[in-house]
Amino acid sequence: MNRSLRVAIVGGGPAGLTLARILEINGFAVNVFERERGPLERPQGGTLDLHAESGQLALKRAGLEHAFRRIARYEDQGSRLMDKHAHLLLEDPDPSAGDRPEVDRTALRQILLDSLSPDCVTWDVNITGVHPADDARWTLHQGDTRHGPFDLIVGADGAWSKVRPLLSRYQPQYSGLTFIEFGIDEVDRRHPAIARLVGRGKLDVSGDARALVVQRNANAHLRGYAIFRVPIEWAEHQFDWSSPEATRHSLLAQFEGWHPDILALLHAANDRFLSRGIYALPVGHHWAHRPGLTLIGDAAHLMSPFGGEGVNAAMLDGAELARHLIENTSCSEAVHAYEAEMFERIEPIARDSAEAAATQLSHDDIALSLAHFRSHQGEHDGLTPQ
Numbered sequence: 001m002n003r004s005l006r007v008a009i010v011g012g013g014p015a016g017l018t019l020a021r022i023l024e025i026n027g028f029a030v031n032v033f034e035r036e037r038g039p040l041e042r043p044q045g046g047t048l049d050l051h052a053e054s055g056q057l058a059l060k061r062a063g064l065e066h067a068f069r070r071i072a073r074y075e076d077q078g079s080r081l082m083d084k085h086a087h088l089l090l091e092d093p094d095p096s097a098g099d100r101p102e103v104d105r106t107a108l109r110q111i112l113l114d115s116l117s118p119d120c121v122t123w124d125v126n127i128t129g130v131h132p133a134d135d136a137r138w139t140l141h142q143g144d145t146r147h148g149p150f151d152l153i154v155g156a157d158g159a160w161s162k163v164r165p166l167l168s169r170y171q172p173q174y175s176g177l178t179f180i181e182f183g184i185d186e187v188d189r190r191h192p193a194i195a196r197l198v199g200r201g202k203l204d205v206s207g208d209a210r211a212l213v214v215q216r217n218a219n220a221h222l223r224g225y226a227i228f229r230v231p232i233e234w235a236e237h238q239f240d241w242s243s244p245e246a247t248r249h250s251l252l253a254q255f256e257g258w259h260p261d262i263l264a265l266l267h268a269a270n271d272r273f274l275s276r277g278i279y280a281l282p283v284g285h286h287w288a289h290r291p292g293l294t295l296i297g298d299a300a301h302l303m304s305p306f307g308g309e310g311v312n313a314a315m316l317d318g319a320e321l322a323r324h325l326i327e328n329t330s331c332s333e334a335v336h337a338y339e340a341e342m343f344e345r346i347e348p349i350a351r352d353s354a355e356a357a358a359t360q361l362s363h364d365d366i367a368l369s370l371a372h373f374r375s376h377q378g379e380h381d382g383l384t385p386q
């Protein structure tokens with residue numbers, strides 16, 4: 001490929017930064033435009049497990065294997081499943097045995113950012129539109145400010161991509177599931193009983209058509225989600241958001257009658273509650289190739305988080321698009337080949353994730369969760385039924 005190709009990436013998340021890194025080490029000039037004001041504008045969210053065949057492979061191709069090993073938490077891969085009476089139904093006998101180590105999003109973003117040239121990422125650019133230039137290239141717009149023209153614009157700008165409407169008329173659909181997110185700080189020192197309850201990894205508790213999922217992050221932080229199947233506006237009306245105490249009270253009311261050990265999770269939550277509707281693009285989402293434009297990551301195939309594949313698929317997209325651009329002599333052929341392979345690779349993953357979302361909080365939710373845990377016994381080196 002002609003290395004003078006001008007590539008712009010909209011969005012500095014895991015997908016966009018993986019693509020930028022691999023292109024840069026192969027001699028391409030790349031510009032990433034990111035709407036956040038800087039890397040520390042906000043915490044990037046909870047922990048992610050990176051899979052050997054996708055997320056880890058992408059980091060390997062980016063030459064960041066060693067940096068990854070420094071931030072990977074192999075010791076936090078455990079799973080525990082409980083009912084609302086705090087009966088332990090299943091647990092992982094050895095949380096450090098698998099090959100899907102956990103990594104905090106902020107740490108993952110930082111190793112990617114540290115690997116890029118200093119002027120690769122331009123912060124505080126909220127792209128509002130993409131327009132054709134006169135010469136078959138494309139320009140990016142932030143209000144009246146124009147960037148470009150570029151030979152290739154890659155939308156890596158997540159769920160509500162501003163690049164996607166140029167390729168596809170589909171918008172993400174609400175899955176019916178709403179998460180109320182909460183965090184618990186310094187759990188080992190301040191709440192040792194909760195630290196034991198959650199264990200080294202993830203605790204799932206379900207019952208009464210609701211669920212709590214709590215995951216251990218780095219620095220003794222826990223991140224939890226209370227999960228409900230409700231209309232999208234439900235949490236806004238049902239919860240009192242006037243103060244953190246009032247929100248906590250609303251949340252506790254939803255879990256009335258649950259075992260005090262489980263409710264302790266909500267009592268210990270810090271004051272940062274957040275409501276998130278879970279959206280997904282249709283399974284099999286694809287578009288007709290259009291020269292000079294493409295999508296990677298959530299912009300291309302937003303899924304519910306239940307499959308645990310979103311970030312892994314996103315990073316592999318970045319690595320695969322880079323590979324085609326490096327190997328191919330024509331930009332359009334490279335992008336076309338990436339898209340065809342990506343559509344095929346993503347469809348079964350998106351289908352599994354949609355099925356997992358559809359069966360959450362159903363009447364046989366626990367039976368399905370047990371079956372799911374058991375089906376992954378090989379990957380997790382065995383889970384112990386209680």
Ligand SMILES: Cc1cc2nc3c(=O)[nH]c(=O)nc-3n(C[C@H](O)[C@H](O)[C@H](O)COP(=O)(O)OP(=O)(O)OC[C@H]3O[C@@H](n4cnc5c(N)ncnc54)[C@H](O)[C@@H]3O)c2cc1C
Pocket residue numbers: 010011012013014015016033034035036047048049125126127128156157158159160161162179276296297298299305308309310311312314
């Ligand atoms: C609650 C929750 C839990 C999840 N848990 C997991 C999990 O356990 N495992 C897993 O694999 N996946 C999980 N996911 C999914 C995972 O977070 C995503 O799949 C992944 O972050 C996608 O990466 P991305 O780079 O495509 O997009 P994003 O991470 O969304 O990054 C997009 C970037 O683009 C920027 N941006 C957006 N719009 C613009 C614009 N107009 N101009 C400039 N910049 C813009 C954003 O600021 C952001 O930095 C979870 C998702 C949620 C919501």
